[in-house]
Amino acid sequence: MSASEAVTVDDATTGTRPRSAPVSTVTVGVLALQGDVAEHLRAIAATGARPLAVRRPAELAEVDGLIIPGGESTTIWKLLAIFELAGPLRDRIAAGMPVFGSCAGMIMLAERLVDRASDQQTLGAIDMTVRRNAFGRQTDSFEADLRISGAGDEPFRAVFIRAPWVEETGPEVEILATEPRTGKIVAVRQGHLLATAFHPELTQDNRVHTLFVDMVRERS
Ligand code: GLN
Numbered sequence: 001m002s003a004s005e006a007v008t009v010d011d012a013t014t015g016t017r018p019r020s021a022p023v024s025t026v027t028v029g030v031l032a033l034q035g036d037v038a039e040h041l042r043a044i045a046a047t048g049a050r051p052l053a054v055r056r057p058a059e060l061a062e063v064d065g066l067i068i069p070g071g072e073s074t075t076i077w078k079l080l081a082i083f084e085l086a087g088p089l090r091d092r093i094a095a096g097m098p099v100f101g102s103c104a105g106m107i108m109l110a111e112r113l114v115d116r117a118s119d120q121q122t123l124g125a126i127d128m129t130v131r132r133n134a135f136g137r138q139t140d141s142f143e144a145d146l147r148i149s150g151a152g153d154e155p156f157r158a159v160f161i162r163a164p165w166v167e168e169t170g171p172e173v174e175i176l177a178t179e180p181r182t183g184k185i186v187a188v189r190q191g192h193l194l195a196t197a198f199h200p201e202l203t204q205d206n207r208v209h210t211l212f213v214d215m216v217r218e219r220s
Pocket of ligand 1: 069070071072073074102103104105107132133161162163164
């Protein structure tokens with residue numbers, strides 16, 4: 001069967017969603033507890049993948065990959081616990097599900113934080129130390145042109161909003177981009193995990209989402 005032919009999976013026998021989409025179509029979720037969810041859903045759709053807002057464990061079970069959006073990492077953590085998603089999400093990450101975290105999502109993926117709120121926890125998935133609100137008051141929000149490894153040669157216009165940066169990375173972590181003014185690390189990949197300090201969903205340039213959807217396709 002060619003990749004463009006549809007397959008149907010019986011919902012009752014497999015417990016998975018019925019599928020009438022082409023086999024090459026992957027479902028990419030956006031954690032929809034808080035933050036800029038709609039913009040990521042739009043960007044996923046633009047890559048040709050199927051977007052799905054994820055608020056419940058049953059929805060998490062449906063996705064082939066997940067985006068954790070920007071927002072407020074302390075709030076996202078509390079809501080993850082309330083919605084009983086923290087455990088299932090850790091399990092899926094451990095099982096190899098690709099996850100992309102932008103801004104607050106990058107913070108959520110970090111193993112170590114500087115400027116952590118007192119009761120703040122993370123998913124502890126990427127071997128890196130992330131400093132919250134790192135770029136300081138005067139540059140609470142700014143834009144910069146970045147070179148992102150794996151996202152083509154053209155500069156990427158990156159939007160930073162009270163953004164973190166990565167202070168230190170472990171040996172498994174690939175540095176994909178640095179911010180030109182400070183030289184700080186602002187995009188990384190560790191195997192099936194991707195994180196950016198900026199918000200690629202806020203521009204019409206979908207190259208970072210395409211990179212992530214390709215990671216999801218490779219795993220599926
Ligand atoms: N400073 C925020 C935090 O600590 C992140 C900001 C953002 O996601 N735009 O969660």
